[in-house]
Amino acid sequence: MAGTRTRQAHGNETREFILATAERLFAEHGVAAVSNRQISEAAGQANNFAVGYHFGTKADLVLAIVRRHAPALEQRRAAMLAAIADSTDLRDWIACLVRPPTEHLESLGSPSWYARFIAQATTDPVLRKVVIDETVASPSMQATIAGLTRLMPILPAEVREERSDMSRQLIVHVCAERERALHEGTPTPRATWKAAEVGLLDALLGLWQAPFTSTD
């Protein structure tokens, strides 16, 4: 029994190390540019098929990295939703989009790779849909989208969809560019993750409240 537990513990450590290595390599080079073999080698696996053995296809591996962070994000967003209850302040609901990733990134410290990994994965022609669908499908994200929809009944469906896409794009790429700048030691518009969160909140509040021109 002890032997089984030890082997399982080793297996879990190996899986964790492969996931961390893959996240870094994908963040640095893009999802399509990195092979399972390169990840196995960078993770110090003697067997070049280690990634395939532990995770299956590249889509499975990318989803496993997404799911490595999902519980932390889900927990933060669920707590925020419970706290705002049925708030009618749009800023509260937009904060449920913005703060979970910015606080998660702050908690990871620098260098983190998660923001750049998400930027690469959501720009990948093959895997972007899998990653976006997985993220949007979480219970707390569904509740946040429902809250935004309740507060914005005036927006036609296509404008709401468009502004949802824009919110995702802004959050993903602002965080990715900030994470890279912190890592490379280049200047950032805002000094801290908290300040970057405030900047995103201000901007997205303006974006969601902007008058719209119908183009039907």
Add this chain to the structure above:
Amino acid sequence: MAGTRTRQAHGNETREFILATAERLFAEHGVAAVSNRQISEAAGQANNFAVGYHFGTKADLVLAIVRRHAPALEQRRAAMLAAIADSTDLRDWIACLVRPPTEHLESLGSPSWYARFIAQATTDPVLRKVVIDETVASPSMQATIAGLTRLMPILPAEVREERSDMSRQLIVHVCAERERALHEGTPTPRATWKAAEVGLLDALLGLWQAPFTSTD
């Protein structure tokens, strides 16, 4: 003389075909994922070093693709700037950011690759700075940024910088996701490039006019 001209014409055609092939491959797979050798092969060059021979390094090749589109964008933006003169309507100045790329993409027809190429190039860890600097440095872009700065004197420098970055990120990724959806035949929030332009204009106007929270 006629022979020289023909050889030059052939050389130009080869260069053009290599550029178009590289743009498509970078857009599909990411800049880091595609080697000069793969581009040479896909462009039907018997010599695997054709890309290096014609363009030098990958950074040179990426810049050559950017510069293939730059005159068309520059011409549209310069004409818009001349037409709005010293307008004090913020929407006019934001239109100078948005309309040149959306009209250019419309003129390319589908499938185009330019929007996805720019999204990939500006997400690439190595080449992103080269591409962003090249784009921002154009005379019409400098005049547009100066116009926005004149109209937004109330914004602290870091908020203006942050919102400039956000404008770029939104325009790049909205256009890239729309270009991909058109190519793949999947739904888009707006029916036409003109309508997508209007959606971006509305959203960016709200973003730039949003009240800001100082975090100094």
